[in-house]
Amino acid sequence: MPLTLSELSEAVLATQYAVRGPIVAKAQELERSGRKIIYCNIGNPQSLGQKPLSYMRQVLALAECPNLAQKAPGAFPDDVKETVKTILTGSKFGLGAYSDSKGLKFVREAVASFIAKRDSDPVLKVESDPEHIYLTDGASKGVQAALRLLIASERDGIMIPIPQYPLYSATITLYGGLQVGYYLDESAGWSLSRKNLDEAYRRASTSGTRVRALCVINPGNPTGSLLSRDNIAMVIAFAREHSLSILADEVYQENVYSEGDAFVSFARVLAELDEKEVSLFSFHSCSKGFLGECGQRGGYMEVRNIPSEVLAQITKLQSVSLCANLPGQILVYLMVKPPRPGDPSWEPYDKERRGILAELARRAKFLAEGLNRIPGYSCQPIAGAMYAFPTIQLPAGKTDENYCMALLEDTGICVVPGTGFGQAAGTAHFRTTILPPADQIEEVVKKIAEFHGAWR
Amino acid sequence: MPLTLSELSEAVLATQYAVRGPIVAKAQELERSGRKIIYCNIGNPQSLGQKPLSYMRQVLALAECPNLAQKAPGAFPDDVKETVKTILTGSKFGLGAYSDSKGLKFVREAVASFIAKRDSDPVLKVESDPEHIYLTDGASKGVQAALRLLIASERDGIMIPIPQYPLYSATITLYGGLQVGYYLDESAGWSLSRKNLDEAYRRASTSGTRVRALCVINPGNPTGSLLSRDNIAMVIAFAREHSLSILADEVYQENVYSEGDAFVSFARVLAELDEKEVSLFSFHSCSKGFLGECGQRGGYMEVRNIPSEVLAQITKLQSVSLCANLPGQILVYLMVKPPRPGDPSWEPYDKERRGILAELARRAKFLAEGLNRIPGYSCQPIAGAMYAFPTIQLPAGKTDENYCMALLEDTGICVVPGTGFGQAAGTAHFRTTILPPADQIEEVVKKIAEFHGAWR
Numbered sequence: 001m002p003l004t005l006s007e008l009s010e011a012v013l014a015t016q017y018a019v020r021g022p023i024v025a026k027a028q029e030l031e032r033s034g035r036k037i038i039y040c041n042i043g044n045p046q047s048l049g050q051k052p053l054s055y056m057r058q059v060l061a062l063a064e065c066p067n068l069a070q071k072a073p074g075a076f077p078d079d080v081k082e083t084v085k086t087i088l089t090g091s092k093f094g095l096g097a098y099s100d101s102k103g104l105k106f107v108r109e110a111v112a113s114f115i116a117k118r119d120s121d122p123v124l125k126v127e128s129d130p131e132h133i134y135l136t137d138g139a140s141k142g143v144q145a146a147l148r149l150l151i152a153s154e155r156d157g158i159m160i161p162i163p164q165y166p167l168y169s170a171t172i173t174l175y176g177g178l179q180v181g182y183y184l185d186e187s188a189g190w191s192l193s194r195k196n197l198d199e200a201y202r203r204a205s206t207s208g209t210r211v212r213a214l215c216v217i218n219p220g221n222p223t224g225s226l227l228s229r230d231n232i233a234m235v236i237a238f239a240r241e242h243s244l245s246i247l248a249d250e251v252y253q254e255n256v257y258s259e260g261d262a263f264v265s266f267a268r269v270l271a272e273l274d275e276k277e278v279s280l281f282s283f284h285s286c287s288k289g290f291l292g293e294c295g296q297r298g299g300y301m302e303v304r305n306i307p308s309e310v311l312a313q314i315t316k317l318q319s320v321s322l323c324a325n326l327p328g329q330i331l332v333y334l335m336v337k338p339p340r341p342g343d344p345s346w347e348p349y350d351k352e353r354r355g356i357l358a359e360l361a362r363r364a365k366f367l368a369e370g371l372n373r374i375p376g377y378s379c380q381p382i383a384g385a386m387y388a389f390p391t392i393q394l395p396a397g398k399t400d401e402n403y404c405m406a407l408l409e410d411t412g413i414c415v416v417p418g419t420g421f422g423q424a425a426g427t428a429h430f431r432t433t434i435l436p437p438a439d440q441i442e443e444v445v446k447k448i449a450e451f452h453g454a455w456r
Numbered sequence: 457m458p459l460t461l462s463e464l465s466e467a468v469l470a471t472q473y474a475v476r477g478p479i480v481a482k483a484q485e486l487e488r489s490g491r492k493i494i495y496c497n498i499g500n501p502q503s504l505g506q507k508p509l510s511y512m513r514q515v516l517a518l519a520e521c522p523n524l525a526q527k528a529p530g531a532f533p534d535d536v537k538e539t540v541k542t543i544l545t546g547s548k549f550g551l552g553a554y555s556d557s558k559g560l561k562f563v564r565e566a567v568a569s570f571i572a573k574r575d576s577d578p579v580l581k582v583e584s585d586p587e588h589i590y591l592t593d594g595a596s597k598g599v600q601a602a603l604r605l606l607i608a609s610e611r612d613g614i615m616i617p618i619p620q621y622p623l624y625s626a627t628i629t630l631y632g633g634l635q636v637g638y639y640l641d642e643s644a645g646w647s648l649s650r651k652n653l654d655e656a657y658r659r660a661s662t663s664g665t666r667v668r669a670l671c672v673i674n675p676g677n678p679t680g681s682l683l684s685r686d687n688i689a690m691v692i693a694f695a696r697e698h699s700l701s702i703l704a705d706e707v708y709q710e711n712v713y714s715e716g717d718a719f720v721s722f723a724r725v726l727a728e729l730d731e732k733e734v735s736l737f738s739f740h741s742c743s744k745g746f747l748g749e750c751g752q753r754g755g756y757m758e759v760r761n762i763p764s765e766v767l768a769q770i771t772k773l774q775s776v777s778l779c780a781n782l783p784g785q786i787l788v789y790l791m792v793k794p795p796r797p798g799d800p801s802w803e804p805y806d807k808e809r810r811g812i813l814a815e816l817a818r819r820a821k822f823l824a825e826g827l828n829r830i831p832g833y834s835c836q837p838i839a840g841a842m843y844a845f846p847t848i849q850l851p852a853g854k855t856d857e858n859y860c861m862a863l864l865e866d867t868g869i870c871v872v873p874g875t876g877f878g879q880a881a882g883t884a885h886f887r888t889t890i891l892p893p894a895d896q897i898e899e900v901v902k903k904i905a906e907f908h909g910a911w912r
């Protein structure tokens with residue numbers, strides 16, 4: 001008899017991943033039948049017209065095929081050629097051999113320098129150890145590795161924000177752990193509150209859950225929030241009190257739009273507090289920021305305050321899958337070590353980078369303002385990341401899932417219902433990206449407003 | 457308190473992956489201190505001097521940076537440019553966007569055509585459905601996806617060959633399932649016997665294990681064996697009888713060296729037998745064969761006789777990790793749709809391909825013969841794959857792990873003890889690749905012979 005559904009585990013059957021769920025399937029079906037669909041369901045910048053950075057692609061091309069430097073000497077700027085030499089020397093065998101399980105050492109060294117430089121200032125020197133860095137196929141694989149390590153029994157719970165990015169809920173379910181949701185405070189720009197953390201922890205503990213870790217997404221997905229230094233320090237103190245590890249999803253660290261604000265990393269605040277007792281797993285990616293290279297699957301995980309014998313276990317688990325893809329590893333290298341002023345590629349790199357970030361900031365502002373003008377909508381400012389997560393008032397008896405399906409069928413706009421991320425009882429939201437280009441995003445806001453006015 | 461070893465799950469702690477275990481760590485340590493190491497522990501062809509195929513790399517380079525076609529029009533043959541056009545059209549957004557969770561559709565269609573063509577003959581037409589194909593980051597990720605699906609409880613057992621490739625044992629342990637080892641018949645060229653399958657199944661069943669699936673590696677890793685059509689038919693009949701799924705690891709399908717023999721796929725024999733009751737997961741990769749592109753992490757999984765509701769579950773699980781890396785997906789496309797006679801790239805492609813395969817065949821023969829000449833060694837013919845797995849006679853009280861460590865320290869040759877793969881009680885083996893280039897492989901055999909003569 002072939003394999004049947006009844007033979008699969010509860011965990012497999014219970015796993016849900018809304019970002020690619022039934023509404024997206026419906027969108028693809030409509031598209032096949034000739035409808036124009038605007039995909040706002042997923043942070044996939046290049047699918048909505050964002051261009052890759054020229055420098056990154058030139059380096060990747062030449063690293064794949066080094067003899068192009070002889071065949072077409074004029075086609076590559078000198079710094080591209082120099083960087084490829086460094087890559088070929090550093091990797092020893094180019095892009096075609098397995099690397100160490102942790103990833104190429106020269107790339108991990110560059111990541112460590114990047115973190116140290118990002119987080120240090122004249123007063124505080126933050127260090128980073130290349131041996132505590134793992135190169136991963138996108139950040140998702142790093143998050144999964146950390147959760148694999150932390151969920152040791154079916155009583156183990158992981159605290160996740162509500163709303164959260166469903167990678168977390170899906171992976172926790174699949175690995176047989178328990179989700180311990182803590183509410184973000186929508187009215188305070190989706191920040192974390194000690195009260196909500198305490199409440200979630202107490203509820204879980206009294207029901208017998210052994211809480212192991214706390215996940216934070218900063219800048220926020222789907223919320224678009226940006227955490228302050230003090231909010232992060234509060235989370236670290238809470239984690240210390242309860243011996244929790246922290247998973248800090250910092251893939252949107254370059255996507256900060258609100259003026260005067262800046263991204264602050266968990267690593268930085270850990271160093272500031274000289275905190276040695278809280279284990280930290282932090283994640284970064286080439287898929288977001290201004291690179292938007294989702295398809296290349298480059299990312300890294302940095303761990304802190306992890307004893308060497310646990311580090312050895314992480315390395316062992318990584319080795320079962322051999323290594324992250326090498327083009328992705330190289331892209332991580334280029335992300336953390338981009339051209340510098342004076343390099344031949346600096347000007348085009350800087351111009352492209354600024355152009356993308358300015359455009360994203362413009363759309364973030366336009367989208368939040370536009371949604372807030374719709375009666376029945378309320379949207380927090382989009383301080384960072386790539387999403388809006390507005391509250392919507394729905395007619396009695398209707399769900400956000402009904403709403404998003406109707407929106408798709410009526411307008412061709414594909415967004416993800418708030419249910420897929422979690423939301424306070426009695427509220428309704430959806431997540432939309434800020435990624436459609438200028439003309440399309442105006443259309444998106446206009447169509448949503450018309451749809452909302454007419455929908456019953 | 458930071459995370460401690462005692463908080464990790466039994467499954468994590470128990471997972472072992474010998475191919476990158478303590479002997480490899482020792483080798484790296486010796487290398488850092490200046491010793492020359494010959495890494496025969498892992499099938500990583502390009503780290504031992506194998507060159508990537510020019511056509512594949514040219515296409516990947518141009519797909520990363522399409523405007524090189526204008527900047528350096530003479531640097532790319534016309535068929536490379538045409539193929540890149542097809543890729544850019546088929547992928548819609550190039551290499552920088554997430555694809556469907558299953559992988560790019562035009563690549564899956566090309567894989568389906570490849571399978572159909574590979575397995576059909578004038579009498580029997582074998583079909584393959586692109587919707588039953590998943591593109592994966594190397595074959596390892598496909599194997600892990602299948603095992604994730606099949607291990608539903610801690611009573612679930614997976615039959616694996618002894619010796620096996622430790623990806624299987626590691627993943628089964630990590631996912632909380634049970635290994636049900638069945639012995640391969642060394643004296644019959646490491647083939648499968650019905651008797652050994654029956655015995656393993658009976659032993660597991662009587663101890664309360666619910667056997668779910670049977671893994672077969674063909675051509676064999678670490679054994680170098682090649683299964684006959686009848687051996688495969690026997691396995692399928694056995695699986696049918698016990699309602700088992702089959703995992704067919706066919707990543708070495710291009711690596712067949714014994715004259716007159718040919719690779720036969722499980723899909724082909726399933727079709728021959730018109731078998732609709734046995735679920736099959738088969739795996740292929742860009743890492744082995746003559747491409748040897750381990751670092752690019754391209755691979756696919758094809759499933760057969762899987763009902764649509766189970767297929768939907770596989771797709772859902774794949775979607776949590778978003779998609780396989782796009783350069784790897786493109787490399788799968790190139791693997792299944794290489795240049796054809798008459799194309800501008802045909803001649804160099806064919807010359808490079810033949811050169812690599814002839815060299816591997818030569819080394820397989822040389823290595824097996826050389827090892828067999830050492831008193832106390834016995835090595836089956838290397839019919840396929842990239843490894844020798846000789847039996848060695850050891851002095852009383854010594855283990856294969858002692859032996860391999862001493863061999864490393866004495867000669868700089870890094871091989872993996874048989875214990876890491878499993879072996880019959882009272883026997884000792886190790887796995888070595890056939891990959892070192894001609895001059896080095898002679899040195900390897902010579903040094904092993906000298907070492908073996910002197911070791912006590």
